[in-house]
Amino acid sequence: MSTWPDADGKVIDRYLAQLRLRHPTSPTTYRRILRSFQEVTARQNPEAALITRETLETWLSEGARVWARSTLLHDARIINRFLDYLVQKGFIAVNPIDELRATYHASSDKAVLRALLSPDVDQALEALRQFPAFGSVLGELMRNHITLMRTRGYRYQAQARWLWRFDRFLQAHPEFAAEPVPVMLRHWTAARPTANHAAECEKLARILGKALHRLDPATMPKRPDPRPGQQVAKQWRRPYIYSAEEVRQLLDIAQSYPSPRAPLRPASLYTMLVLAYCCGLRLGELARLDLGDVDLAAGTITIRETKFFKSRILPLANSALVALKEYLEMRRKAKAPQSPESGLFWHDQGNAGYTPHAIAQCLVDILRRSGIKPAKGKIGPRIHDLRHSFVVNRILEWYRAGINPQDKLPFLATYLGHRDIHSTLVYITVTQDLLEQANERFRRFGAHCLAVSEGVQP
Known part of the structure; x- marks a missing residue:
């Protein structure tokens, strides 16, 4: 030594x-x-x-x-x-x-x-002092189930956190060790009165039921109760759909973002906002972009191994492509690494790329500076609402072009990286503009049917 x-x-x-x-x-x-x-x-x-x-x-x-x-x-x-x-x-x-x-x-x-x-x-x-991970009476069952699901190709991160919290509860209450699993779950459900906790406990009951059924086929999984999930759904915050003026305001603030120690940061934040709004990218997808994922000649970017283990190649709109070209030129002048494996959004502090957390902090700060989001707290519009805005605006453009959005939903789901259109439907928020376009489309294609049925000649 x-x-x-x-x-x-x-x-x-x-x-x-x-x-x-x-x-x-x-x-x-x-x-x-x-x-x-x-x-x-x-x-x-x-x-x-x-x-x-x-x-x-x-x-x-x-x-x-x-x-x-x-x-x-x-x-x-x-x-x-x-x-x-x-x-x-x-x-x-x-x-x-x-x-x-x-x-x-x-x-x-x-x-x-x-x-x-x-x-x-x-x-x-x-x-x-914290309890050791999965040290309860059900700890081995939980750990083995997580290992099995990850071996099958699932990330199983949220579920692992649910199991870990339940395991800590059991270690803190050894008096429940001899109780049946349903009784343990009832005590865990009663430990916190929130609707989110009740919904989490319901999902946890299904997970443990499947794990126990795998060990003993005679143990049948509990029939799911939809009510806790329905209570949580009622509390969901309605997505905020950004107007074109608000997006322009955010982009202007990003371009003038104060960053004397990191001169490339304003251009990075500007390009992040452009890709989030024009392509509907998630924060994690922005953070994982590498220089080699950008193909300026083809006008595309590649999103690799994102949610649901999907990779996809996205064509870029002309405005997004111009912004990306300008950013890459500024990135080159800043003497950032030019290898394909280098992070697209690079900063010279530590010679590394931005993490999802760092991106979220910077972009939320831009929201607060614009006045769209309050100066403190979690209330107000989110960065993820740019993804919702992308979907709504895309459907609006289809309506205005005379295209039936229903026929295009599978393509939109693929572009967003969803498994099917059911996940995409969550992002369709009915705005006044969308309602007007839908009403106008109905008037053009369906109003004459109502007139004929009432005996009025068109």
Whole structure:
């Protein structure tokens, strides 16, 4: 194992060099933080590269005399990443923060650091303790069922979360361990009074019924109850259909988005909005786009392995194609990687692409800046409503062109990446414009039938 702490600080210098910090004062700040931690480590363990919980507590207590709690937590997260680097390079055997997180099954490293700053560290760490995944009496059944479904090709992410929450409930209430599964589910349903929880429990009952039936064919799955799902459907928020003026406003804000440290970001956000509105792309699909997915010659983009494990090639409208060409030119001038595997929406901080979460944060901020969405909270229009707007506007264009939308729904479902038209029908929101077009189409094609039936000659 290599030696650390070192007297000349070369390990810290090598670590800072590979971080590629952009702000000119950041290396100085990082070096100060890391050197202070190195001094504490050398003072406590002068003969061995050993970092323990006591080392962290000493450094935090000394820092708490000088810095505010929020600043100290920020510095501690820098130390945590440095410890990961030391483990990777072989300077230390283990990161004690990771060790504490594993011991107490804590939800995050940040939670562990907060606990180490508490007056009673042992009590704070104990309060973080989480139950091990699938450690209940039904844990093995649940884990095996998830493995089976994923082996069959299902992602099974939402269902796994439902099972995991139920497993935690059972571990917190060992008194239910001897009860039949339906009784366990009744207690779990009663634990939260919300309609969403009741609907989730109903789906959970079907999943567990199928898992038990696979083990014992004599155990028949429960007949589904549609009422919890119907109650949730009544609470669904009506999609917001953006007008052309509102979309133009969003695009203008994206083009002037304040981003002095990432000059390419305004163009990236503008192009994201164009593709979300003109192609109905999901946020995850935007994040997964690579440079090789764009074919300017053919005027198409390829959406790979998205929801329902579908890949599709989408033709682009002329306006979207022009915006994409301009973005690619700006991306090239920004010296972004030009390999086909490079993320289409690239930023130079970390030389990586945008994650779905980062895209959502930026685009929601644009919504708030426009005034379309309130400054705080989850209420108001969503970015996903651009996908709804795409569907409504496409149907409106078909009506105006004299095309029967019913005949085109299978094509629209394919374009959106749906399994069938039933998923697409969810996106058809009846607006005033759509209703007027439908009424006009009925007047042209069906009004004369009513006149004849009433004895009036057309």
